[in-house]
Amino acid sequence: MLKEMQHIAGAQTLLRGLAVIDAVATGHRDLKSISEFTATPKSTAHRLATALVEQRYLRYAANVGYDLGPRLIELGARALDTISLPALARPWLQKLADTTKDTVHLGVREGDEVLYLEKINSQRGLEMRSRPGHRMPLALTGIGKALLINDSQDDLRALFLRQSTEHYLQRFLTCMQRYSQGGYAFDLEENEPTIRCVAAPIFDARNQLIAAISVASTATYMSRDRMDALIPLVRSYAGHISAELGWAG
CATH class of the missing domain: 3.30.450.40 (GAF domain)
Structure with missing residues (x-):
């Protein structure tokens, strides 16, 4: 039961992370906008966005906000090649x-x-x-x-x-x-x-x-x-x- 609950929680976190990427892809650049788009608390959106920046799926600039990161470009290029x-x-x-x-x-x-x-x-x-x-x-x-x-x-x-x-x-x-x-x-x-x-x-x-x-x-x-x-x-x-x-x- 515990393993099943952990699996569900992990899947939910993954889906929320993907939702954050979708939010940024559609033009939501700041945490407030991302939080509203994904229907998640601002603290959760911040935690997910920070993790995605660390893994290069997103990037962040103080005057711009969040944008899609180089890791997505790399994956997209590989997908096109295959x-x-x-x-x-x-x-x-x-x-x-x-x-x-x-x-x-x-x-x-x-x-x-x-x-x-x-x-x-x-x-x-x-x-x-x-x-x-x-x-x-x-x-x-x-x-x-x-x-x-x-x-x-x-x-x-x-x-x-x-x-x-x-x-x-x-x-x-x-x-x-x-x-x-x-x-x-x-x-x-x-x-x-x-x-x-x-x-x-x-x-x-x-x-x-x-x-x-x-x-x-x-x-x-x-x-x-x-x-x-x-x-x-x-x-x-x-x-x-x-x-x-x-x-x-």
Whole structure:
């Protein structure tokens, strides 16, 4: 019984210490603010913060207050080094594929192309030419356009003209403006006849756009109404993967 109580007390102390780190991470710099955020007595907050400073999880400056410490930076760097994006994303991609019954992709930007890292095949018996390791033009694919939603109009114009003709440029720029505002992108058979997709970007802990996912199928299963309905679902799953990477929204 005594050991069990000690275990519970230790777990509670750990959780309170983590709450103090969360408080500082969200901008609470002084003990009063940290105490209120964590709902702990000021003396307890001080004791925890002091221990965290000693272990380099926090740092303290008289004119600034508490801030995140170098130990967290070290751990964050190690975590990033050990993360495999396909492995991290795959459970979410599988859930999305199971929900939609369609082909699901994960891709990243490499120059003017999207590099496919992961593909889960459609449960409808449909086959597409995309595969892990395959590259396709950014400006002509849904997942590629999702990777471009933060690019400037000048950069988008230059990229598109390297991959298509001026005849379709204005339509592309107009669509990209809508996609940028909505946080999604469509492929309306620009890259492959009869193939349509809905895509959304993935962000990391620094709010950098690093990857994108897409749900793809033939036009038979991808009416415009269904594509519109899929937008929040695809964005939600992209958000889950982003959260796994430390993105706070």
